[in-house]
Amino acid sequence: MSPLSTVAKLKASSAFLVASHQDSRCDSWWLATKDAILAGMPSAHDEAETHLNVRVLRTLKKNALNELWNRGLQVRPFVIACLTLLAKSPVVFLEILEPHWPDRKAYRGGQAAVNRIRAEKAAAALSAASTQDEAASR
Template identity: 45%
Template sequence: MGSQHADPALTVRPPAEVKDRADAVLKERGLPMRGFVVACLAALADDPDAFLAHLAKHWPAEKPRGRPRATDRAADRPAAAGAG
């Protein structure tokens, strides 16, 4: 059975330091994190060029997703004793 929620979930794991700083800024202003994320998504949908231009200097570097491929893991392991 699928989810009974009307809206799809969005799971994000920002760096703890960034989240803590953002939380503090929002709390000072009496604003919830969820509302902020929804507002950002709405702003992006309404005016993507302006919104993305403002975020450009804050954009995080791409992180590899998932597990490394077996060939990559093998290259990282030291050679077996007596090999070669």
């Protein structure tokens, strides 16, 4: 098959798809065909960068940014380097971070964290009540 005939066939099929799409009776067929075509293609979003938003105390952020600035470093490459090290050597990296790990806190808007803390408080209260009952029964 010559390349010219392949190009001609592609042009003809693409013209058919456009014409079919313009006919309202073929909308569902077009959408199914388009989805099938795109499903086989690699997406530009597969390896896209994702946002990572974190709220930290203002003073902590200021001190960290000053430290990076004094060393001639930027925040974005620093965060990428930290995530890369975590992915490559999690044990070593997490051991270094362990003494600096923040307390668990229900951040504003984090309903899952709020529910977890409520469950932990309820379990602690239940444990304390059972301990008191055991002490009273002795």
